[in-house]
Amino acid sequence: MASTPAVSADLLARYEPVIGLEVHVQLLTASKIFCSCSTRFGDPPNSNVCPVCLGLPGALPVLNRKAVEFAVRAAMALECRINEVSIFARKNYFYPDLPKGYQISQYDKPLAEFGFIDIDVNESKTPGGKKKIGITRLHLEEDAGKSLHEGFADSAHKTAIDLNRTGVPLAEIVSEPDMRSPDEAYEYLTRLKEIILYTGVSDCNMEEGSLRCDANISVRPRGQKEFGTKTEVKNVNSFRFIKQALEYEIERHIGIIEGGGRITQETRLYNAHEGKTYGMRSKEQAHDYRYFPEPDLLPLVVDEKWQAAIRAGLPELPEARRRRLMKEYGITAGDAHTLTLTRAMADQFESAARGAKNPKRVANLVQSELLGRLKAQGLELEQSPISMAGVTASADLVESGAISGKMLKDLYDLCFERGQDFAAVYEAEGRPEQSRDTSALEKLADELIAANPKQVEQYRAGKKTMIGFFVGQVMKASKGQANPQLVNEVLTKKLG
Numbered sequence: 001m002a003s004t005p006a007v008s009a010d011l012l013a014r015y016e017p018v019i020g021l022e023v024h025v026q027l028l029t030a031s032k033i034f035c036s037c038s039t040r041f042g043d044p045p046n047s048n049v050c051p052v053c054l055g056l057p058g059a060l061p062v063l064n065r066k067a068v069e070f071a072v073r074a075a076m077a078l079e080c081r082i083n084e085v086s087i088f089a090r091k092n093y094f095y096p097d098l099p100k101g102y103q104i105s106q107y108d109k110p111l112a113e114f115g116f117i118d119i120d121v122n123e124s125k126t127p128g129g130k131k132k133i134g135i136t137r138l139h140l141e142e143d144a145g146k147s148l149h150e151g152f153a154d155s156a157h158k159t160a161i162d163l164n165r166t167g168v169p170l171a172e173i174v175s176e177p178d179m180r181s182p183d184e185a186y187e188y189l190t191r192l193k194e195i196i197l198y199t200g201v202s203d204c205n206m207e208e209g210s211l212r213c214d215a216n217i218s219v220r221p222r223g224q225k226e227f228g229t230k231t232e233v234k235n236v237n238s239f240r241f242i243k244q245a246l247e248y249e250i251e252r253h254i255g256i257i258e259g260g261g262r263i264t265q266e267t268r269l270y271n272a273h274e275g276k277t278y279g280m281r282s283k284e285q286a287h288d289y290r291y292f293p294e295p296d297l298l299p300l301v302v303d304e305k306w307q308a309a310i311r312a313g314l315p316e317l318p319e320a321r322r323r324r325l326m327k328e329y330g331i332t333a334g335d336a337h338t339l340t341l342t343r344a345m346a347d348q349f350e351s352a353a354r355g356a357k358n359p360k361r362v363a364n365l366v367q368s369e370l371l372g373r374l375k376a377q378g379l380e381l382e383q384s385p386i387s388m389a390g391v392t393a394s395a396d397l398v399e400s401g402a403i404s405g406k407m408l409k410d411l412y413d414l415c416f417e418r419g420q421d422f423a424a425v426y427e428a429e430g431r432p433e434q435s436r437d438t439s440a441l442e443k444l445a446d447e448l449i450a451a452n453p454k455q456v457e458q459y460r461a462g463k464k465t466m467i468g469f470f471v472g473q474v475m476k477a478s479k480g481q482a483n484p485q486l487v488n489e490v491l492t493k494k495l496g
């Protein structure tokens with residue numbers, strides 16, 4: 001099918017999508033899962049190979065302990081139950097980038113099961129705004145090699161194979177078919193990636209293939225219990241494209257069903273250029289993988305002691321951290337959300353907030369002054385010219401009234417222009433201070449008091465909050481340059 005029949009919003013609303021996701025995450029071990037070859041990305045093709053990962057006769061796999069630890073850590077972070085005994089199995093199929101003719105994976109006894117991720121969903125439809133997406137299983141397996149279809153002189157009629165990736169450890173994370181919209185799928189992937197990044201077991205770099213996602217999708221008339229026939233969309237390389245591919249598939253399925261046709265169970269590829277999916281191979285003709293237990297590996301035993309040791313090394317996870325930051329530093333949910341996007345950012349915020357006079361102001365500065373400037377220059381937080389110590393120092397200067405908000409903005413601009421930290425720029429500019437000269441302020445205050453007799457009367461009659469009105473007027477007249485504390489002092493004196 002080359003194009004999507006246009007599906008009206010009415011029709012779309014009559015069907016319910018059912019989505020399940022399979023995510024492969026490459027584990028950040030230095031060596032491969034069953035041999036000591038390096039896992040480094042970008043090395044010359046076929047330079048990191050040995051008899052084991054090439055599948056030469058007689059070579060025997062030896063399990064990488066670190067890969068197991070990383071997979072268990074990920075599984076724990078995803079609230080899975082760890083199976084004390086799991087079994088490696090051979091998944092047999094033929095493909096040019098699979099030299100052994102089978103992949104060592106796990107089948108009926110996976111490393112971990114029964115996990116979940118809480119995702120944010122529309123609060124108007126779901127009270128509390130949270131939904132649990134089940135994780136069926138997390139298992140360990142080895143990666144296959146890579147087929148290179150372009151980049152060589154004879155690429156038009158030949159495919160090159162790079163086996164550096166063969167045997168790189170993967171955790172496959174299979175969700176329950178619990179998602180009901182492409183948005184939920186997007187949210188699930190975002191949260192999953194965030195959690196995995198916090199655990200530090202993978203860099204989740206989609207461009208380098210360290211996070212890959214296959215999506216299973218079907219539709220059914222709302223109210224129907226049975227699932228419809230599903231299709232699988234494979235190898236989509238961004239979350240945004242996965243969402244688009246799912247949107248496309250939902251409309252395609254509905255169009256076929258409404259037209260009296262039948263969905264073919266098959267694997268499809270998404271062409272991001274055209275925004276369409278194309279059939280790749282029919283599942284009905286797909287291989288029977290003839291799984292059987294891997295005879296060269298013992299059952300994997302992760303006993304209670306080992307589990308406890310891994311659990312002890314689990315970092316605080318994003319959701320828990322958000323809740324704690326809000327409580328501890330009095331910041332808003334929105335601030336907490338932004339500040340916990342990466343573990344590094346959260347760590348930096350906390351170290352800054354701990355030393356600051358007012359943590360809320362630090363959160364505010366990061367959100368309003370730092371992230372915006374970074375984004376405008378296409379920089380990551382790690383590349384920021386202003387360190388968190390610089391943010392703290394500047395927040396304290398504003399807090400004490402030494403500099404104004406406007407002055408801080410100007411100093412931040414200079415930091416970004418010069419690529420220098422706040423302390424250096426503040427010194428270079430001669431430690432600027434907002435004016436403590438009260439004569440101009442007093443003049444402004446006198447004028448205001450004369451021009452607003454009604455407000456003055458209210459203030460003197462006991463409505464002390466009226467001071468805010470006067471402070472606001474003075475700040476406005478000084479174009480934000482005045483020191484609010486000083487303004488307050490002068491006005492209190494004059495009005496009293």
Ligand SMILES: [Zn+2]
Nearest residue numbers: 035037050053
């Ligand atoms: Zn090897």
